Amino acid sequence: MITTEPVITVKNMVKKFGNFVANDNLNFEVYKGEIFGFIGANGAGKTTAIRILCGLSTPTSGEMKVGGFDIYRQTEKIKQNIGYMSQKFSLYEDLTINENIRFYGGIYGMKIADRKVRTEKMLERLELTEYRNRKIGDLPLGWKQKLAFSIAILHNPKIVFLDEPTGGVDPITRRQFWNLIYEAVEQGITVFVTTHYMDEAEYCDRVSIMAEGRIVALDTPERLKKQYSANNMDEVFLKIAR
Amino acid sequence: MNRFLAFLRKEFYHIFRDPRTLVILFGIPIAQLLLFGFVLTNEVRNVKIAVVDHSKDYLSIRLTERLLSSGFFQLAALPKSESEYEGLFRSSKVKEIVVFEPDFARKLIKEGKAGIQVIADASEPNAAQLVVNYTTAIANGFVKDEFTKDQKVPGINIKVRMLFNEDMRDAYNFIPGLIAVILMLISAMMTAITITREKETGTMEILLASPLKPIQIILGKVVPYLILSIINALVVLLLGYFVFEVPIIGNLALLLGEILLFIFLALSLGILISTFANSQLTALAMSGFVLMLPSILLSGFIFPVKNMPVPLQIVANLMPPRWFIEINRTVMLKGGGIETIWPNTVILLGMSVIFILISIRKFKIRLQ
The missing domain is CATH 3.40.1710.10 (abc type-2 transporter like domain)
Incomplete structure (x- = not known):
């Protein structure tokens, strides 16, 4: 259910590292219930922006709200309402699936009964129930990624931030991963995702294309393709980049 | 509180599942004790x-x-x-x-x-x-x-x-010194490594993006090592007392209090190192050169500080173990009370406060 009610508002976001401008005056809104994609080459400033929105980095200037909360003053409230999956794999390899789930449920302050119900559902969905006592380190990468995503939304956040979640996995697993993202959206979770795979851009409700720290285009994939008279997002991207 | 407990449980899983960590935690202290105890006090024959x-x-x-x-x-x-x-x-x-x-x-x-x-x-x-x-x-x-x-x-x-060594250092000297070395090893080095491990694997970001407060993260990392350090210190004291018959002449409560203070100092030093190091390897190297060598060589553990050349004495005075070993010797072997060791205690306290303050400044609550 896509609305036009903003859950993330970004006005004039600027982030500088010394003389280098990583985010140059970004302005956008993310609507409740949509899949919002941040597309761009490596170094375009996608990760910097996502880290600021998750409270991992302070912006140099600008006004930002996440889930209705101010990014400077209500960081704790924001953290309670978001899920985050980073580029780097984020589960503990020496812990079992179950222990990782308990840990993340614990630090997000989930009620035990609630956690148990959701855990069962999640493991069943991922067909991992019988492997629950395996150490994460023994699992194939594709499973780990799907599990990491499912754990990132275990506490039912309003928004989940995914920073290049499908890096290094095969196309089939990527497709399965996106199915999980759609299911999360059906649950009412807003998805903010960065990627440099152009086929994934097609899966987003709206995409924002970044280059050199700026947003150079922002619309639905359909309209972007029409505007640049391209067959797919790959062509759109190449045309913009040129 | 429950969040914190969930965190603590995870930390203990890490510790008890990693054989290398276990060896460092329990193998090395006992090996060192026996080495210094039996090898250094060589047999008298001919x-x-x-x-x-x-x-x-x-x-x-x-x-x-x-x-x-x-x-x-x-x-x-x-x-x-x-x-x-x-x-x-x-x-x-x-x-x-x-x-x-x-x-x-x-x-x-x-x-x-x-x-x-x-x-x-x-x-x-x-x-x-x-x-x-x-x-x-x-x-x-x-x-x-x-x-x-x-x-x-x-x-x-x-x-x-x-x-050649007029004011003879007691043969029992190794126990007071060893406690300092072991606590440096476990509290400081292991803390530094475990925190940098989270940074290196990327899980630190997930933790920082979670509702856990930075102070909870740090405490959660530190508390298990605090507990293990206390256990280790007690083991060394007991082994020293029963196996090597090293006396504890002074006040036991005072001694334990000073040991706790030193553990606190070592933990804050570990945190400080972790704010500088970005990989476990760097943390290990920094701990090795910054902590282990000086705390063995410059602390008076093996070589008396008095006999060092002046420049080395100045460096030695910057080493926390130097002050702690003196406390240990005074309390354990000479029965001295707080009236004789208060300057050392104040120095250790001051050092801890400095380490903590720098760590807080350096610890990037929001990683840049």
Whole structure:
């Protein structure tokens, strides 16, 4: 259910590292219930922006709200309402699936009964129930990624931030991963995702294309393709980049 | 609180599932203890000694024979004058010189007291102390055997002189020093490594993006090592007490309090290192060079600080273990109270506060 009610508002976001401008005056809104994609080459400033929105980095200037909360003053409230999956794999390899789930449920302050119900559902969905006592380190990468995503939304956040979640996995697993993202959206979770795979851009409700720290285009994939008279997002991207 | 407990549980999983961590935590302290305990205090057997007998009476000769037939000593020189002593020691021809005063037998019988001077080469303090102890024990045993029938057993006045290291460091010294080294290893190094591991694997970001407060993350990382450090310190103290018979003369509560203070300091140092290091390897190297070597070499654990050249003394004074080992020795071996060790305590406290303050400034609550 896509609305036009903003859950993330970004006005004039600027982030500088010394003389280098990583985010140059970004302005956008993310609507409740949509899949919002941040597309761009490596170094375009996608990760910097996502880290600021998750409270991992302070912006140099600008006004930002996440889930209705101010990014400077209500960081704790924001953290309670978001899920985050980073580029780097984020589960503990020496812990079992179950222990990782308990840990993340614990630090997000989930009620035990609630956690148990959701855990069962999640493991069943991922067909991992019988492997629950395996150490994460023994699992194939594709499973780990799907599990990491499912754990990132275990506490039912309003928004989940995914920073290049499908890096290094095969196309089939990527497709399965996106199915999980759609299911999360059906649950009412807003998805903010960065990627440099152009086929994934097609899966987003709206995409924002970044280059050199700026947003150079922002619309639905359909309209972007029409505007640049391209067959797919790959062509759109190449045309913009040129 | 539940969040914190969930975090703690995870930390203990990490510790108990990593064999390397377990070896460092429990293997190394015990290995070090046994090494320093048994290897450094080497066995006394056929130690070369010199005898200078100024009285040459029947008792001094019998005592000399007793010493040489004990199996512990071997006569290597009979120096004529005192000027030869140093040369004998320097060339390592002898490790100990026993000097009988003139009129030994007469004084012992008539006055009930006679003197022997025992000079030992204290450049190897542990060995020297041991050799002197054996000599003393044999001399005392000798007098008892000779005068069994008498009501009053006369005493031999044994004057010990430790050459090259006049204020002889006690053979028990290794326990107070070892506690410092082990606590540095576990508290500081392991804390630094475990925090940098989260940074290296990327899980630190997930933790920082979660509702956990940074202070909870740090405490969660530190508390398990605090507990393990306390256990280790107690194990070393107990082993020292029961296996090596190292006394604890001073106030035990005071000693434990100072140990806790030092653990606190080491943990804050570990946190500080983790704010500088971005990989476990760097953390390990920094701990090794910044913590381990100086805390062994410059702390007075092995080499007395007093005997160091001035520049090294200045560096040594910056090393936390230097102050802690002094506290330990004073309380454990000399029975000193807070009135003698308060300056050291204040220094340790001050250092902890400085480490914590720098860490807070450096710890990137929001990773840049």
